[in-house]
Amino acid sequence: MRNLKTPLSEEDVRSLKLGETVYLSGPIITGRDEMHIRALEYAEQGKDVPDCLNNAVVFHCGPIMRRREDGGWSVVAAGPTTSARMNRLEPEMIPTFNIRAIIGKGGMSRETADAMRDYGCVYLAATGGAAISLAEGLDRCVGCEWEDLGMAEAMWKFESNRLGPLIVAIDANGESLYDRVNASLVRDA
């Protein structure tokens, strides 16, 4: 089991082993379909994107957020969403913004795993549906970008504190735990 501080260096990421359990502390942002689409669109048009995207740890998550009386936001529930929806977008996101880790569930495509190998990024599997425990790990919301995308799709910024357990499910060599499991599946009916 490893405790790591974000932002992650390429060295941190390349040292992680397939199947290892990790807890993360420090800056983490959320992003789903719409955030990825906009980020890539802006990058292509040469428009500014929020600074927090660079070298980010991106959590595939659409949290339930609650507005506090002081105007800030509190996180209520925040589990991972199905990462496969971002398969088309992540191979371009990873090099464009130097994404060092993606947190999600269900695994990602071979193209994404190859981008992880080429640019130094890992896929960390969070327990799907464990939204209260993971919200505790996200700890403190420090802002929101692109709020117009709606609560689920906006880019939420967190200062996390021991977010986990996260399993290294695709490592920076492009090795995938999901591929291994799939290759040995017994399909008896």
Add this chain to the structure above:
Amino acid sequence: MTVIKLSEPVEDIVVNLLRLANTKLPADVGWALEAAAGWETNEVAYTQLGAIMENVKKAEHMGLPMCQDTGIPVFYVRGRFDSSIAKGIAAGVAKATKVIPLRPNTVDPITRENHGDNLGQGMPIIHYIPTDDDFTEITVLPKGAGSENMTRLAMLNPADGIEGVKRFVVDSVLDAGGRPCPPSIVGVGIGGTSDRCVEMAKEALLQPLDDENPNPVLRKMEEDLFVSLNGSGLGPMGLGGATTVLGVRIAKCSCHTASLPVAVNIGCWATRRATARITAEGVEYAQGVRL
């Protein structure tokens, strides 16, 4: 037919139902998770089951939704009622979205516009089953997208038989991989027309896991599929292990002599359900029902 005078407004009952379903895992599902943790020897799988059970405890204790995907709530109304019940259910959904809170998930399919109240054209989805019983029963099944997106329908040939049905169920669950948040509950509909078949697959998820299927042939199929799927090696979250499903529930009805429809609707480990049986005297809540 006389309509029962309800002891509480439908709106408030629906808020209670959504709160119960989203914050408290049905007891039968919790028992199935505990049993799985008892036999699971794969370390990663054990970590996943542990994280799930810890999360379930926290959610119940804090009165908060166990999963951030509070889903699209699917309603089943059975017994005596009139058409006004739809208004009460809609009001309850909007109120629950604010007070619990639920994530606003409902959008226009084309513009993707979100009104923030989980209402919209054709929403909420309500199935009606009128009977002559002296109660009104409202059941809710909040259905998250991770599992719902894995739904499959096959119009098999009658010659494919039970073996063909089992093959289709196994392939549907294994092709879905980790995406529907296994260990899952597999709802299967056999027969009917295409539309009815898909409905039955979802209705099957409402049956508690410890409620034995009254049909011996279906019971045997449920047991066989449970063993096959847990022997597949897919495991919790698709990361490997001996716990791919917590249960398999099958419902059937008659069909055309030239058809063998089969539908699979997967429920994630957080298969959430709640039922309110309303009489003139009061409201009784439960977390599983055979429609």
